[in-house]
Amino acid sequence: MRLARWSSGFIAQSKRLPRVELVEISVQNRDERAEEVAARFLGTDSGCEGGTGGSGPSPEKTQGGRGGGQSGMKGRWRPKAKLSPGPEAEPNFDPPPRDQKGVLAMGKASYGQLGRGDKGLAETSGDPIGPCGVDGQIVAASCGFDHTAIVLPESLLLCGRNNRGQCGRPTSGRRSEKDLPDFSEDVALPQIPHGLARHDKVKSVACGGDHTLVLMDNREVWACGDNSAGQLALGTGAPKMSSSLLPCATLQSAESVAAGFKHSAAICKERLYLWGANNQGQLGLGRRQNSVHEPVLVDLGAPVRSCALGRWHSLALTVTSVVFSFGWGRFGVLGQGDFTDHHSPVRVELPAPVYQIASGAVHCGAICSPKRQCFMWGRGSLGRSGMGSEANVMTPRAVPGLEGLAALALGGDFSAAVSAVGEWWLWGKNEEGQLGFGSDRENRLVPTRSAALTGFRHIALGDCHALAFR
16 A cells, blocks of 8 residues: 655745755746646546545555655645744845746646646646736745645635635535546635635635645634544534634634644644544544544643644644654654654654754654754655655754755655755655756755745745745
C-alpha cells in the first residue's frame, strides 16, 4: 500500500538576516496554454490525486512501502505546513517596482486553485502567474490540498476544489477527492465564501485537506468544508460538511489557527487546543479515537507559541523553544529516530533557540540555532528534506549550506525557505511545476534559488501548488 499524503498551506514570513549563498537557477517564463483546459481533463488523471478517507494506514501496510510521490498515485494528500512567526521584527524591504505583481501562484491548477478562472484551467503551471481579481495588499494566505485562501484587508477570497464546501460555496457533497473537476461546484475565480458578511474582517486563515479555518479579527474561529471527523468543531451531532462559514464551538480569543488533513488546532491565550481526527493519536490525547468534535486542551507544561499539523501528526512549539511531536510515526516524521507512533507529546531534540516550525504531509522542519539553520526530518523521497538524497531523515538534521534564514514553509512533497533579503530557495517534488521553474519539471534534491520569487516576503505551500505574495 502506498502512503496517502497531505499538504497544508503553510505561510513563510521573511526577516532581515545574512544572505544565503547557494547555486542559482534561472527561471524560464513560458506562454500559458490555457486553450488546452477542457480537453486535458477528459480521461486523464492529474499527477496529484485527492486524499484518502479519514482512517490512517496500518503500520504493517506502510512500513517499507514505495515512495508515495510517484506521478499518478491515488489517494494522496499532504498537510499544509503552517509557519510560526519568529521573535524578530520584519526587515525593511525595498518597495517592488510598480509593474511587478503582488501575488504569484504556481503548480497544480486543474481545480482552479491558482485562481485564474476559465483562462487558466490547465492541469499545471510551472510559470508563476497572478490570480485574477486579487489586487492590493494581501494580509495572509493558505493553500490546502486543492484549494486556496487569500485574506485581503476588507475580504476573504477562496478558490479551488469545493467538493466538500471547503471554498464556502454550494456543493452536492457527492464527489470524492479522486473525481475530476466540476466547475458547477469548484471555484475557478477567487470568491467571498458564504457566511462572511461584508463588515466581517479576517485576521488569518488555514486550509486543511478539505476544510478551511478562518480566524476573525475579533479572535473568533469560523470554519467550512469537510466535517466528517469533527474538524470544523461544530459540536457533536453536527452535519458532515458545511458549504458556509460557521462559528466553531467554544473557541474564543484565538491567536492563531492551523489545519491538517482532517484535524485542526488553535492557540488561545498561549494554550493549545486540538480537535478532529485522532485515528493515529494526532491530537496528543494519549489514545486513538476516530473523531473529536470539540476542542480539547493539550497541556505541554509551558505556554505555546505555535503549532503545525501534518497528515497524521502534529507539532507544537512552546515559548521556551521546546518542540513536541505526536501522532503517526512512520518515516521518522516525529523526529524520534524510529517508526513508532506516539499518542502523547514527545520532545524533539533541536538546538535552541527555535524560531519557527513547519510541517508537510510526512516531513517536518524548523528554523533554529543561533545561526538560524534549517533542520529537517521525516520522509526523504522526492527530495523533501533537501539533503541531496531520498533517504528518510529519522532525527533532525541541518540542511547543508542553508542557514541565516528568516522563514521555512513545507508543502506536500516540497519545501521552501527565505533569506532576509527576500531570496527564496525551493526543493522537493516539481512534477506539477510547484517549484515555479517554468518548463523545467525536474525534482530538486537540494535547495535551488528561485529568481522569480526574489523580493517576495511570504509563501503558502499546498499539496501540489504554491502562492507567493508581498
